[in-house]
Structure formats: C-alpha cells, structure tokens
Amino acid sequence: MIKVKEYRGHIRNWEALCGELDIDPSLARGEREEAILAKAYKTWGCRMADHMYGMFAFALWDEEEETLFCLRDQFGTKPFYYYQTEDGRLLYGTTIRRIMEQPGFVKELNEDMLQIYLTLTYGAGEDTFFKGVKKLLPGRYLIWKDGKVTVKRYWTPGFHPDESKSLEDWADEIHSTIGQIMPEVKAKDETAESFLSGGVDSSYVLAMSDAKTADTCGYAEERFDESRLAAETGRILGRECFRSLITPDQYFGIVPYVMYHMEQPLGDASAIVFAIACQDTAKHTKLCYSGEGADEFFGGYNMYRNAERYGENLKTFYVGNTNIMKEDEKKRILKRYDETNLPINLVRDIYEEIEGLDPLSKMSDIDIQIWLEGDIYLNVDKMSTAAGLEIRMPLTDMRIFDIASRMPSRYKVNEEQNKVAFRTAAAKVLPEEIAFRKKLGFIVPIRIWMADDRYNQDVRRLFQSEIAEKFFHVEEINGIFEDYIGGNSDNWRKVWTIYTFLVWYEEYFVKR
DSSP states (O other): OEEEEEEEEEETTHHHHHHHHTOOTTSOHHHHHHHHHHHHHHHHGGGGGGGOOEEEEEEEEETTTTEEEEEEOTTOOSOOEEEEOTTSOEEEESSHHHHHTSTTOOOOBOTHHHHHHHHHSSOOSSBOSBTTOEEOOTTEEEEEETTEEEEEEOOOOOOOOOTTOOHHHHHHHHHHHHHHHHHHHSOTTOOOEEEOOSSHHHHHHHHHSOOSEEEEEEOSSGGGOOHHHHHHHHHHHTOEEEEEEOOHHHHHHTHHHHHHHHSSOOOOTHHHHHHHHHHHHTTTOSEEEOOTTHHHHHTOSGGGGGHHHHGGGHHHHOOSSOOOOOHHHHHHHBSSOOTTOOGGGGGHHHHHHTTTSOHHHHHHHHIIIIIIIIIIHHHHHHHHHHHTOEEEOTTOSHHHHHHHHHSOGGGTBOSSOBSHHHHHHHTTTSOHHHHTOOOOOSOOTHHHHTTSTTTOHHHHHHHTSHHHHHHBOHHHHHHHHHHHHTTSOOTHHHHHHHHHHHHHHIIIIIOO
C-alpha cells in the first residue's frame, strides 16, 4: 500500500497517465493525482518522474517496505524540505513552517547562509537559513529507511547541439510544442487568467492560451511602468486587462508579509511586486498562467550576450544571475566572515559536469540549477500560495527544455538580440514589435523610492537596530546606505539585500 503523505503541484499529462495506469479520469483532481502518484511509484519506482510532466513535490510512504520516498520535479518548481531530529525522526514538508510546527524541531539560525545571501540575494544550494533544514534539490529524490536518509539524482540538464536545423525549424518546433502543452495546462472545466508584462514570454503565453483576462502591474513613475505596453498587447490580442497600480507605501508595507511567507530571505525587489500582483489577481480568479522558464532555457538575459567574452573565466566567478557583493566587501561589513564559505563552491560540481560546453550553455545550466530554483520558482510558489492563487507555468516543461538542450547557442543569442528562435516562434502569433521588444526585466522603482525619506524609515530603523549589530559592522552598512541616499553610488541592491535579511530575521527570530 502506497500512501501519499505530502503533495503540492499539478500533473499536466494526467489524461495519458490515467490511461496508462488504469485510473478513472473522472475522479476529482486531488484524488486523481494522488492515485497517479501511488500507481506511478508502483509501476516505475524511482524513475516515475520520467513519465510525468508538470510541477510537483511529494512524499510517499510504502507500507510494505516501510520506506519514505520523496521527490522534487526536474526544475524545482515546487519546494521540498527535510530535517532530522536528535532522536532520528525525519520531519519533511513542502513548507519550512510545517516542519517547524512538528515535535523535535529546534529553531536555530544557519548564519553561514548570510555570507552566500549577500552575493546571490537568495538561499542557494541544499542548505537553508534554518540549521539542519535541508532543501531537496531539483531533479532529486530522497529515500528514508531504517533511520537513514539517501538522496539521489534522477535528472541532470544536458546540452547536445543539433546543427542540422535552421532558425525557422527551431521556431516551428518551439511553436508546435507550446501548442501541444497549452491544452494540458488546465482542465476543460477550469478558467484561468494570465500574468502579463511588457515582455515576449508572458505575451506569447497569453496569445497561445484561452485566457480572456490578463493581469499586470504598473507604477506612477512612467519610465518603470511596463503596464502600458502590457495593456497594448492585451488590446491587440483582444483580452481584458486588469492593472494593479503599486504605490511606494504599499510596496514597503508588505515587505514583512513577503519575508514571512517566503520562509527564507529573498533580495529580489520584484518579489514584492509579484506578491501584490498575486493578492490582487486572487480577488477575481484562483488560477493564473505565468511565463517563467524561457529566459534560462533560450538565452533571455542580456548578460548572456557576453558569454563568449567570458569564456573559460566563467568557472572562476559565475554562480548565476546575480552577483551583488564581492568578498572583500562582505569581509568588511560582516562581523563573522569565513574565507572558505564562497558562493563559487556551490557550483564547482556543476562546472565539472558541463566541461566542454560552450559558454552560453554553461551559464544557462548554472542558472537552471541554481537561480531558477532559488529565486524565480521560490517566489512564484510562495507568493501565489500565500495569496490563495494557483500559478501554472506553461514554458517550464521538460518538452520545452528538450528543444533548448538541442538548440545551438547562435539561435538563442546573437550580437543584436537574445532569445532569437523563441522570439521568432512568438512572432507567429504576436506582432513583431512585441515579439522582438527589448527585454525590460520586470523593473521596479525601488532605486528611487528607497532613497526617499518618506518611504525608507524602516530601512533606517533596521540598519541601526540591535539585529543589525548582531551580524554587521553597522557603521559600514550605514555608510553604504548613506552613499546611496546621497547619490554617490547606485548601491540600492546592496541596501535592499541587507534590509530584506534583517526584516526576515525579525519575523522569524524576534517577533516569533
């Protein structure tokens, strides 16, 4: 007997699996997906995820073998954590708070993570900010038997360029595959809306979906406001568009809520905007599409255009999409600094795996394994769940990655453009000015808001607090803050990264 002990997610190819595993497809979704998990484990064992498309993390108890089997999907779209108590029991769940509520958990700060966080702005790797709480990393499964934990990897990203196809061939394959995936992303009796920015990814998802409504965010500061572009895209596609106008007061007021529900600090300024968007969207729908995944798969970030220039130097510095603080600066501001605790250590094994790949493929591989799971998918999962909204990401799919894994890098990035083949595919259903619009990057006016004394008082409070004294040389971090306020530097990201850690620490170790 296999019992589902924990499950979060959505299985896209459930209809095919019901036929293959002899499961009644008319079952309610929850009952149906639990039946799929149990029978898939019985049928395919540890390789069950090879047969499933979607977003998922789960724990199954095998009564006959007295074994716990836990698995996280290939990209880590849903989180999974575990913790061993002093008496040898295993606590586990898709949230850290679920583990914290169980007998035997001891809450302690893992201060080593702060040093990594100040560079990356998120908790990368298997360790968390709570001592002893581990993440099950993407593409892994865990077996707990006789008091022993064994973690194994069942999937690794691989890149194998196929030189036989043209740009148009790749665009056709992307387009037809998305057309195949979209009907699976929701059931016929479900109604979904779609998040929409000014970029090609969300525009393409909206164009390929049956969503009648798009949801976007904007600001009074026009140079940061993508919502006007989004509204124009919605108009062209004949969709209604809801716009959330986000104010500085609203933005700063929700930061503690975000850090609490994120469970670990996250220094991505767009996460705050996304939390507000989820709350507003949840007022009129419970299901929404979002366009994550294409940037990492198809070369969407502007930095990827420098890949060839970096060459073999990548493995000395590239740990993913963000690199906020260098080691000499962290050494100066931290009261406790460990010279051996370096971000690059997180990816040394990955660089060994990807030896021989071209520089762009190496950067993509690092971001798929580290950045996507640690920042993007964490944000999507935590903020949507907190708001009572379910988000599904059509572009995050093994079939989409399969195309990216075979596509030569010249069809991803060239001197003029990023995501070349992906944009060419999108142009089949979008006007060229939208499909080939320059990437904006979900920008937020935080760099001007946080310099304004009307909005930065909580930053000042925490930078001068006993909490800050506990971890930082406060004169140093306040020097960074004052340089930024005075217009002598553009160090707002450093200020924000320190601030979000302090807010998170206050939520979990002072207020609670």
